[in-house]
Amino acid sequence: MKVLMFGWEFPPVSSGGLGTACYGLTKGLSKKNVQVTLVLPEYPENMKAEFARIISTSMISIKKISTVLSPYMNSRSYLEKSKRAASKIYGDTLFDEVRRYAEAAKKIAADEDFDVIHCHDWMTFKAGINAKKIKKKPLIVHVHATEFDRTGGNGINPYVYSIEKDGMNSADSIIAVSNYTKQMIVEKYNISPEKISIVHNAIDFEQEKDSESYGIKKNDKIVLFLGRLTLQKGPDYFIYAAKKVLEHESNVKFVIAGNGDMEHFIIEKVAELGIADKVLFAGFLQGIEVEKAYKMADVYVLSSVSEPFGITPLEAMSNNVPVIVSKNSGVSEVIRHCLLIDFWDINDISNKIISVLRYAPLRETLSENGFCEVKKFSWTDTAKKCIEVYNQNTKKY
Amino acid sequence: MVSVCFYFQVHQPFRIRKYSIFDIGNANDYFDAQKNTQIMQKVTKKCYLPTNKLILELINKMDGKFKVSYSITGMALEQFQMYMPEVLDSFKELSKTKCVEFLGETYHHSLSFLYSKDEFMEQVKMHNNAMKKLFNCKPKIFRNTELIYNNELANCAEKMGFNAVLAEGADHILGWRSPNFVYKAKTADNIKLLLKNYKLSDDIAFRFSEKSWKEFPLTAPKFSQWVNTVNGNGNVVNLFMDYETFGEHQWEDKGIFEFLKHLPFEILKHQDNEFLMLSEAVKKYDAVEKLDIHNVVSWADVERDLSAWLGNKMQTSAIKELYLMEASVKASGNKTLLENWRKLQTSDHFYYMCTKWFNDGDVHKYFNPYESPYDSFIAFMNIIHDMKLKLKNEL
Structure with a gap:
């Protein structure tokens, strides 16, 4: 089986779960002897040593397309970034860039030999459609997030929506990262449910965890938020809950790791609520720093308004951290040893944060059972399910 | 001779409500009245009233040859009084038939035996008083919460004046022995043991509606055949189960009431079979052996322990x-x-x-x-x- 795969972001150049998911899936596929040709945008600061190590396997080859694309960019941040990268010539808008990427995909599709096309999220959908036209091979689009997740349903970009919908319509099969996302695709994009397979994300459990402790050591309990500071992730609900928790518990610090377009709003809000001394902004973390953040944490909170999957709770659990998870998430479909919340229910979120901090047996039971639960996840299983989807489609061609 | 002894457990907890950190010091209502009412109404409609009616009919029809035993917790009794008094009335009516026996247990369906003997004894007394007041009876047989049992429990029961205790007929306490005899507690001479025949009990309580079970569907004649085979190598068949088996765990449309309706007649077709209340069985049969049980056994899950x-x-x-x-x-x-x-x-x-x-x-x-x-x-x-x-x- 040979797959032409269109990407997005990839470690170490990644700002969120999409890169993590694609990395995990690609590795899983190569373990199942699937040959992957991975088409990636080449960032100016791209391709460090770690990346070379990740893909140094005969099963994966990489094609790069020069671009400054990144999946979570809006037009404004795109313009800022392209100014910084002015030595190269790029399209004028994010959407030009998407078109350029799709054009470049045509040539790659013509040159490459493959059985199936696999695209990840809207930025690569046009590329996938083009490749399908040229080679008449089945197109699978993999939905990690929709415009409705990213915007929380308010002010969706009609152009992005139309690209998403085109991709879904042109696809032979759609892979959704959760039932939650499947329902979204059915309801908001009017796609027949039979066309959609659910393939949950995973985590590769590492046996040898560094048990060393890090950083702020530590009179205070630490509540961690790790994610982009955007509407979708609900950082505002996290700080409102922080305020409420701090009214009842004093020795607690709230750590916010991540950046995004709500960063200023959140910083100002924290000051306005008078909890600035209790909330630490760790900025955008990568690699070992993410690990450190989990190690420090006493409880992890995913307060997303809409989370198609949500890998971070699995990462937290693999670090023995109890997790509190928004019900509007894909990950809540696959884990049981967690506390569930409605993102808008500040009382309940703070009730659960305080309970985890106060009641050691709760913390320990969540942490022990969560750790056992997360051991069962593997990207190889995710890859297996994708291969099933490939097989269903290659038969038709 | 095979004496079939039915014992039904009747219990409803006072479920607690979602009581948050912020309620501490501010809210006095711990229990979820709405949920408790709803559940009581539902179970009354699906189980308590129709099953009590059927049992009463069977007793009347069979001219005193059909007998059963109940253990009703104080928590259930209080909720009958609060939410569904007609259920309590129907139990009172059953108690007048002389074919129904009520057992003793902790009023609060608690695990107090494991944590405080004083509290345990008080709760058993409370339950005794309730039995006296509501049914004018004095329980002689004791069943501990979840059939939790060991030697020490037998000693306590003896002190409190009971003459038999129920326990799970678990393989690991019986070994090669059969649950179909009356036993005695090793450490308490006056306490006989009645052991649950878990295979036959669970055939009704758990497997009745199970389509993947090779004996599905279970019929009254088939079940009676199994009971008949005990003749010659046993005295009692103790069928212990939650009362909610009828209509609540096993649904009416799966035929559980039809099954119960025919079972007594089918069982009595064999002339050596009979139904007994538990204290009749205790009176009728001598203990065949003493059982020495140190570790706690219960009737739950495959482990039959406290986990x-x-x-x-x-x-x-x-x-x-x-x-x-x-x-x-x-x-x-x-x-x-x-x-x-x-x-x-x-x-x-x-x-x-x-x-x-x-x-x-x-x-x-x-x-x-x-x-x-x-x-x-x-x-x-x-x-x-x-x-x-x-x-x-x-x-």
Whole structure:
């Protein structure tokens, strides 16, 4: 089986779960002897040593397309970034860039030999459609997030929506990262449910965890938020809950790791609520720093308004951290040893944060059972399910 | 001769509500009146009333040859009185037939035997009083919560004047022996043991509607055949189960009432079969042997141990915290506090905190009124903290 795969972001150049998911899936596929040709945008600061190590396997080859694309960019941040990268010539808008990427995909599709096309999220959908036209091979689009997740349903970009919908319509099969996302695709994009397979994300459990402790050591309990500071992730609900928790518990610090377009709003809000001394902004973390953040944490909170999957709770659990998870998430479909919340229910979120901090047996039971639960996840299983989807489609061609 | 002994457990806990951290010191209502009413209404309609009616009909039709035993917890009795008095009336009517016996147990369906013998004895007394008051009877047979049993329990039961105790006929306590005889407690001469025939009991209670079971569908003639085979190598067949088996766990449309309706007639077709109330069986048969049981056995799950209630840290710490309050609750003289503290002892609260979900775990999930075991722990502990606060204020 040979797959032409269109990407997005990839470690170490990644700002969120999409890169993590694609990395995990690609590795899983190569373990199942699937040959992957991975088409990636080449960032100016791209391709460090770690990346070379990740893909140094005969099963994966990489094609790069020069671009400054990144999946979570809006037009404004795109313009800022392209100014910084002015030595190269790029399209004028994010959407030009998407078109350029799709054009470049045509040539790659013509040159490459493959059985199936696999695209990840809207930025690569046009590329996938083009490749399908040229080679008449089945197109699978993999939905990690929709415009409705990213915007929380308010002010969706009609152009992005139309690209998403085109991709879904042109696809032979759609892979959704959760039932939650499947329902979204059915309801908001009017796609027949039979066309959609659910393939949950995973985590590769590492046996040898560094048990060393890090950083702020530590009179205070630490509540961690790790994610982009955007509407979708609900950082505002996290700080409102922080305020409420701090009214009842004093020795607690709230750590916010991540950046995004709500960063200023959140910083100002924290000051306005008078909890600035209790909330630490760790900025955008990568690699070992993410690990450190989990190690420090006493409880992890995913307060997303809409989370198609949500890998971070699995990462937290693999670090023995109890997790509190928004019900509007894909990950809540696959884990049981967690506390569930409605993102808008500040009382309940703070009730659960305080309970985890106060009641050691709760913390320990969540942490022990969560750790056992997360051991069962593997990207190889995710890859297996994708291969099933490939097989269903290659038969038709 | 085979004596078939039916014993039905009737119980409903006072489920606690979602009591948050912010309720501590501010809210006095611990129990979820709405949910408790709803569940009582549902189970009354599906199980208690239709089953009581059927049992009464069978007793009348069979001219005193059909007999059963019940154990009804104080928690169920109180909720009948509060929400469904007609259920209580129908039990009273059954009690007048002379074909129904009521057993003794802890009023609060608690695990107090494991944590406080004093509290345990008080609760058994409370239950005795309720039986006297409501049914004008004095229970002679004791059944402990969840059929939890060991030698020490037999000793306690003996002290309290009972003459027999029920226990699970678990393989690991019986070995090669059969549950179909009356036994005796090793450490208490006056206590006979009646052991649950778990295979035949569970055929009705758990497997009745199970399509993948090779004996599905279970019919009254088929079941009676199995009972008949005990003739010649046993005296009693103890069919112990939750009363909610009828209509609630096994649904009417799966034929459970039809089954029950025909079963007594089918069983009595064999001339050597009969039905007995538990104390009749105890009187009729001598104990064949003494059983020496040190480790606690129960009727739950495949393990037949305590792990469903006390298997994780949340469960053990919650119950420990609860019983640590005993002295101060009793010293406070505050009746409401005492009553709430006792209602919190009901074993179901700890069952809801069980996290061993993955095998017989599904049963736990079905009975759990909370989102997760973690949520039930949080609500429970918050209530404990509120009670501690109230105790402090009493001083």
